[in-house]
Amino acid sequence: MIEITSEAELRELVGEVMLRAAHKERPRLHEHDRAWLARSPFCLIATAGADGSCDVSPKGDPPGFTLVLDDTTIAIPDRPGNRRVDGFRNVLANPHVGLIYLVPGRGDTLRINGRARLVRDADFFDQMIIKGHRPRLAMIVDIDEIFSHCSKAFLRSALWNPETWDPDALPSRAQLSHSMEPSGASLEELERYYGPEYLKKLYAG
Numbered sequence: 249m250i251e252i253t254s255e256a257e258l259r260e261l262v263g264e265v266m267l268r269a270a271h272k273e274r275p276r277l278h279e280h281d282r283a284w285l286a287r288s289p290f291c292l293i294a295t296a297g298a299d300g301s302c303d304v305s306p307k308g309d310p311p312g313f314t315l316v317l318d319d320t321t322i323a324i325p326d327r328p329g330n331r332r333v334d335g336f337r338n339v340l341a342n343p344h345v346g347l348i349y350l351v352p353g354r355g356d357t358l359r360i361n362g363r364a365r366l367v368r369d370a371d372f373f374d375q376m377i378i379k380g381h382r383p384r385l386a387m388i389v390d391i392d393e394i395f396s397h398c399s400k401a402f403l404r405s406a407l408w409n410p411e412t413w414d415p416d417a418l419p420s421r422a423q424l425s426h427s428m429e430p431s432g433a434s435l436e437e438l439e440r441y442y443g444p445e446y447l448k449k450l451y452a453g
Contacts, residue, residue: 273393276319281394284358285322286312287351293324293387294346295338295364305335314349315372320391322360325376325383328452336387339364345389348397353408355399362391381451 252258277285290308297303307313307324315323326336339345343363350357365388376383406412419427422438433441 273395275393276391277316277322277394281358282316284349284351285314285316288349288358289313289352291324291347291349293335295335296342296344297338298341301338303334303338309378313376313378315375317372317388322389322391323370323372323376324387324389325373325378326385326387327378327381327383327450336366336385339366339387345387347389355402355408357397358394359397360389360391360394362389362393364389379451 252261289311290306291314292304292306294302294304307327309325309327313325315325317323343365345362345364347360347362348357349360366385367388368385370386373382373386376386402408418424420439420442422435422442425431425438425442426433426435
């Protein structure tokens with residue numbers, strides 16, 4: 249392997265940034281950013297702990313689940329999950345976060361970098377109730393920069409093209425859990441857990 253060890257070497261290899269990409273970041277939400285957040289049902293949140301260990305967590309809800317508080321602040325509700333709270337623990341140690349918002353069928357994405365904090369209650373929690381579930385906590389992100397990202401990764405991967413989909417080529421979630429996540433549960437129990445009843449548990453707990 250020939251390792252790259254400096255930005256100068258990296259630039260020599262990949263070239264200089266394109267002009268239209270060099271200064272596209274902005275410090276506050278544009279009206280088009282607000283519209284994107286209103287249509288997005290899914291985002292990825294990247295965090296890092298004080299020791300540099302990293303985590304990327306998916307968050308999803310009906311479109312518009314991310315609440316815009318003002319031009320430089322957004323709020324993301326927490327929903328019931330496995331309670332590992334890896335990303336939240338990172339935020340408590342290191343507030344810097346990176347987010348990518350997706351809209352199904354669109355190749356371009358919206359990226360937000362900023363600093364996060366956790367709140368256990370606020371007046372706006374009532375605006376985040378979904379199917380009777382009021383979040384127990386929310387992550388507030390103070391935006392440092394926001395920008396749109398091009399669609400090349402989605403075009404190369406053909407992610408939204410159903411002709412490329414083959415979800416059954418891999419073991420089921422129950423099979424993966426049974427093979428790699430020792431819990432004492434049988435495969436039959438896991439298949440029931442991840443079966444049709446799983447949808448009923450999305451906002452329970």
